[in-house]
Amino acid sequence: xxxxxxxxxxxxxxxxxxxxxRDERVGGCIxxxxxxxxxxxxxxxxxxxxxxxxxxxxxxxxxxxAVGIINSLTRAVTIIHSPLGCCSGLxxxxxxxxxxxxxxxxxxxxxTFIHTNMDELDVxxxxxxxxxxxxxxxxxxxxPEVISIVNGCVPGIIGADIDAVVREMxxxxxxxxxxxxxxxxxxxxxxxxxxxxxxGILKYLIRDPQEYPQLTEDAxxxxxxxxxxxxxxxxxxxxxxxxxxxxxxxLSRLVSALGLIPRVVPLNSTVDDxxxxxEAALNVSIxxxxxxxxxxxxxxxxxxxxxxxxxxIGINCTNTWIRKIAAHFHLEKEAERxxxxxxxxxxxAIAPFVEELKGKKIFVGGGxxxxxxxxxxxxxxGMELVGIKAHNLDRFVENLLNDIDDxxxxxxxxxxxxxxxxxxxxxxxxxxxxxxxxxxxxxxxxGIPNIPLFGAPINYMGYSGAFELARRAARALKNTNFSKxxxxxxxxxxxxxxxxxxPNDNIVQGSRF
Amino acid sequence: xxxxxxxxxFSCALGGALSTIAAIPKAVPIVHxxxxxxxxxxxxxxxxxxxxxxxxxxxxxxPTSNISQSHIVFGGxxxxxxxxxxTLKYIKGDIYVVVTGCQTEIIGxxxxxxxxxxxxxxxxxxxxxxxxxxxxxxxxxxxxxxVKGIITxxxxxxxxxxxxxxxxxxxxxxxxxxxxxxxxxLAKVGVKVNSFFGDGESVEKIxxxxxxxxxxxxxxxxxxxxxxxxxxxxxIPFVTTELPIGPKASERFLRLVAEKLNIEKELVDQVxxxxxxxxxxxxERIVDVAADLDFQRYVAAFTDSYYAYPxxxxxxxELGWIPHFVSINDIQDKKKQEAYAKKFEALTSRxxxxxxxxxxxxxxxxxxxxxxxxxxxxxxYDALGPLYIIGSIVERDLANDxxxxxxxxxxxxxxxxxxxxxxxxxxGALSLVEDLLTNLVASR
Numbered sequence: 037x038x039x040x041x042x043x044x045x046x047x048x049x050x051x052x053x054x055x056x057x058r059d060e061r062v063g064g065c066i067x068x069x070x071x072x073x074x075x076x077x078x079x080x081x082x083x084x085x086x087x088x089x090x091x092x093x094x095x096x097x098x099x100x101x102a103v104g105i106i107n108s109l110t111r112a113v114t115i116i117h118s119p120l121g122c123c124s125g126l127x128x129x130x131x132x133x134x135x136x137x138x139x140x141x142x143x144x145x146x147x148t149f150i151h152t153n154m155d156e157l158d159v160x161x162x163x164x165x166x167x168x169x170x171x172x173x174x175x176x177x178x179x180p181e182v183i184s185i186v187n188g189c190v191p192g193i194i195g196a197d198i199d200a201v202v203r204e205m206x207x208x209x210x211x212x213x214x215x216x217x218x219x220x221x222x223x224x225x226x227x228x229x230x231x232x233x234x235x236g237i238l239k240y241l242i243r244d245p246q247e248y249p250q251l252t253e254d255a256x257x258x259x260x261x262x263x264x265x266x267x268x269x270x271x272x273x274x275x276x277x278x279x280x281x282x283x284x285x286x287l288s289r290l291v292s293a294l295g296l297i298p299r300v301v302p303l304n305s306t307v308d309d310x311x312x313x314x315e316a317a318l319n320v321s322i323x324x325x326x327x328x329x330x331x332x333x334x335x336x337x338x339x340x341x342x343x344x345x346x347x348x349i350g351i352n353c354t355n356t357w358i359r360k361i362a363a364h365f366h367l368e369k370e371a372e373r374x375x376x377x378x379x380x381x382x383x384x385a386i387a388p389f390v391e392e393l394k395g396k397k398i399f400v401g402g403g404x405x406x407x408x409x410x411x412x413x414x415x416x417x418g419m420e421l422v423g424i425k426a427h428n429l430d431r432f433v434e435n436l437l438n439d440i441d442d443x444x445x446x447x448x449x450x451x452x453x454x455x456x457x458x459x460x461x462x463x464x465x466x467x468x469x470x471x472x473x474x475x476x477x478x479x480x481x482x483g484i485p486n487i488p489l490f491g492a493p494i495n496y497m498g499y500s501g502a503f504e505l506a507r508r509a510a511r512a513l514k515n516t517n518f519s520k521x522x523x524x525x526x527x528x529x530x531x532x533x534x535x536x537x538x539p540n541d542n543i544v545q546g547s548r549f
Numbered sequence: 550x551x552x553x554x555x556x557x558x559f560s561c562a563l564g565g566a567l568s569t570i571a572a573i574p575k576a577v578p579i580v581h582x583x584x585x586x587x588x589x590x591x592x593x594x595x596x597x598x599x600x601x602x603x604x605x606x607x608x609x610x611x612p613t614s615n616i617s618q619s620h621i622v623f624g625g626x627x628x629x630x631x632x633x634x635x636t637l638k639y640i641k642g643d644i645y646v647v648v649t650g651c652q653t654e655i656i657g658x659x660x661x662x663x664x665x666x667x668x669x670x671x672x673x674x675x676x677x678x679x680x681x682x683x684x685x686x687x688x689x690x691x692x693x694x695x696v697k698g699i700i701t702x703x704x705x706x707x708x709x710x711x712x713x714x715x716x717x718x719x720x721x722x723x724x725x726x727x728x729x730x731x732x733x734x735l736a737k738v739g740v741k742v743n744s745f746f747g748d749g750e751s752v753e754k755i756x757x758x759x760x761x762x763x764x765x766x767x768x769x770x771x772x773x774x775x776x777x778x779x780x781x782x783x784x785i786p787f788v789t790t791e792l793p794i795g796p797k798a799s800e801r802f803l804r805l806v807a808e809k810l811n812i813e814k815e816l817v818d819q820v821x822x823x824x825x826x827x828x829x830x831x832x833e834r835i836v837d838v839a840a841d842l843d844f845q846r847y848v849a850a851f852t853d854s855y856y857a858y859p860x861x862x863x864x865x866x867e868l869g870w871i872p873h874f875v876s877i878n879d880i881q882d883k884k885k886q887e888a889y890a891k892k893f894e895a896l897t898s899r900x901x902x903x904x905x906x907x908x909x910x911x912x913x914x915x916x917x918x919x920x921x922x923x924x925x926x927x928x929x930y931d932a933l934g935p936l937y938i939i940g941s942i943v944e945r946d947l948a949n950d951x952x953x954x955x956x957x958x959x960x961x962x963x964x965x966x967x968x969x970x971x972x973x974x975x976x977g978a979l980s981l982v983e984d985l986l987t988n989l990v991a992s993r
Contacts, residue, residue, distance in 0.1 A: 090631060091612065092584075093587075093609055093610055093612055094610075094611045094612075094613040094615075095584040095609065096585050096588065096589075097583065097588075097589055099585065120559050120564075121560045121561025121562075121593075122679070124557065124560035124561065124593045125593045125597065126556075127942075127961035128596050128963030129596075129963070130943065130946075131964060146946045148555055150555050151557045153551045155551055169553060170553040173553070173909070189583060190679070193655050220586070221583040221617055221621055223618075224617055454608075474592070474609050477608070530641070531640065533638060
């Protein structure tokens, strides 16, 4: 019997300045190389969670993910309280944000961001004066609705109290101030950054919505009734930074097809949208790893029921996703009709791609929930799944993990760590690789054709996303010259000694984290 | 003390260090910091520097000690030792550079001493925490360490060899192209260039850089520390000048080098004449369209000091455009600001530009607006136009607001893919003209 993913997890952290990191709140495995059946056992016994690696490479930082959420909000200014490097990647991202907003039909705003530019003196003094001036500057120059203060490692280690600054400045500032604690050194799990941002949203940004009384009693009754009805049919779909507008349109279409009202939040939202978050009958996550903290706390606050456990990727998982939403509203029959029609149309449409892809070997790497569902899809259309690699593994995928029926499937757990991945890939020799940004370049250098798992213009979720998964993979195999050439002429920096190693030999038990 | 910065056009010292290491052939960084620093900073220069890529061992391939909570308390030196040893075994490299992040520097790990234990295996250590400064500081930290630590001392100098400094990889999006153009140009007057990052360079060659008889620094804010290190460690004097763009600037550059290295004037004259002729044999092609479509523009430049004067000098002195406004983001010292602003007095354009020093983008924009009389809805208004904005991707919307022509030259550049292009010298300037004018005819 599958367990509920967040059984026993508590959602009562809003009194604290910052959320507990995932290491404490959820736990999980960050290093594993082995077969699927071994992992299933080791994960249950807790051994997998106690592993670390000897030779390690750069992974991610929770700060980047937290900023991804908080910086997407409409009319927001982000202040990075840190030296210049943290989030320096924002320098070249203005166009990406613009395109993303344009694709959603949102007003395009030129967004600024501020670094407090902490230097050696600030390491001693805390740099809070600069931070205060930066907050004032942002408010006066841009009149944003949100000013978020993102805390980097330096203030985190020296103990600079940004929460006190926020409390002190709040009366003087018209924007809503939100401190975000996402110091990179604090967590081995980058997903802590999601909680950090969501903690800020929950604690500082969501306020009681403004209600304006209607002018007549009749109008008020009508208004109240409409609102109650609307709320009873509204489904909040919680988007993630990596999903495209195509994904949001597709998922909204499916929810609408059940006669429900979809609303996509919280990324790209205004504070007004956030204030009205509670006006929904059901909150639906598209990635449990991303959202459990937010949805759990919204349940505490508004009593809104939520769905965590399915990612609408591929045919089977999208079917389940629809069924679960429909069940909440007792729309089982409607759901089956919808699923039947959608599946029929989709299977017809992907038939030519299935023909191309059948029997081809595939390896999938990326975030835990995505890769397991994506792998399931490619397997379901007849491809041979040779391995998967997850950034980390935690309770949110335990069910998906247990569903894998190939005990010998190679499973790697590593955030980044391309050395381990290239080692594995050179042995498995897949025909095609699909993976997270940052990995595909190295895989190309190994000479293996590949496509990115997701991306701003890519529709990945829902039935149309499944169509695209098949279509993109088939397209990539139409001409593989690029990876062949790069593999031959560029190569990678790893030694033969490493490539001959069993990557599992690099994994150690119980080293200090 | 630096103030806060709006839309910073820099990463931190560690970012600059990683970008610099990525440009040295077969150099491998080992980062002693938290797990995310290396990949994120490397990513900045992958995506915002004309898509230069992560390089030989960049991005998430970078060996990192992955410092977390418990190391902050108990220290991370042990972790670094393991990391160095395994990197030596598993990553092929000609040099391994241990660089540090904020976390390990604050807790006092001595990464440089640990690296020194592996000196015989080509490992050196450099302190590069983010709070040390910006990208340029990281560049100087790495190069100074190489100059001090791995470049062999040579008593016998080669009178015709120079070290070229100040071209910061990644931060100068066109660093490879610029180095190539300058190397080829100097070769024409018999000068050999030590460039660290150019075609055909290697760690082995870098070790021999002690034979140069002059360092030329092309920036006021980068390369100065390295040049001083060359001076103290190897007795090589240095001279600071500008990145030469176009015939006039390149001629000045050549004559400066010739003077310092005692190259005969006739040779320089010959090269200048031939190269100027070459430049105009191509520039001639756009004469008709430039005249028929009236391509003269007002120019506002928003760049660092490395590009500001060279670019404005080129469009003013060679193309006859009107230098109106220059905003520079990397000089904080008041005296240095005055000295830099003074350079623009040498322009022969009747209009001299207003020069400001500003690293808050919003204020720079306001100052541009204030630099020209407002439109009071009068019948006849002498507008600031046609305008051409030369800057970074940060100024794209500003250019839109003014209906201005727009070219990204300074970091960050995310709207162009740059491979071997450069703007330096006589020949690189032709590429600059191509790019400036392409944007003016793009909609035709």
